[in-house]
Amino acid sequence: MDITNKSGKPLNVPLPGGKRLFLGPGKTGQVTPKALEHPALAKLIEAGDLETSAGGAKHQDGGPSRPAAHPGPGHAGRVPRRPTGDL
Numbered sequence: 001m002d003i004t005n006k007s008g009k010p011l012n013v014p015l016p017g018g019k020r021l022f023l024g025p026g027k028t029g030q031v032t033p034k035a036l037e038h039p040a041l042a043k044l045i046e047a048g049d050l051e052t053s054a055g056g057a058k059h060q061d062g063g064p065s066r067p068a069a070h071p072g073p074g075h076a077g078r079v080p081r082r083p084t085g086d087l
């Protein structure tokens with residue numbers, strides 16, 4: 001399940017097992033459906049500071065939307081060495 005911070009301030013969201021999720025304003029994070037039953041998290045949802053949405057496979061504002069680029073064929077990513085010594 002995705003949760004989104006709808007407040008204008010960063011939130012330190014308490015999760016079961018003593019864990020915490022830090023969400024900036026407008027950022028989205030993922031929690032398990034079981035975590036939504038945690039009393040402290042349910043209180044934030046009821047107050048309107050957090051909004052839940054079904055899903056969880058997509059990254060909205062919380063992470064990269066595509067893998068990092070890597071050099072293609074013929075681009076080793078290194079600078080060619082200059083010859084040294086007498087020629």
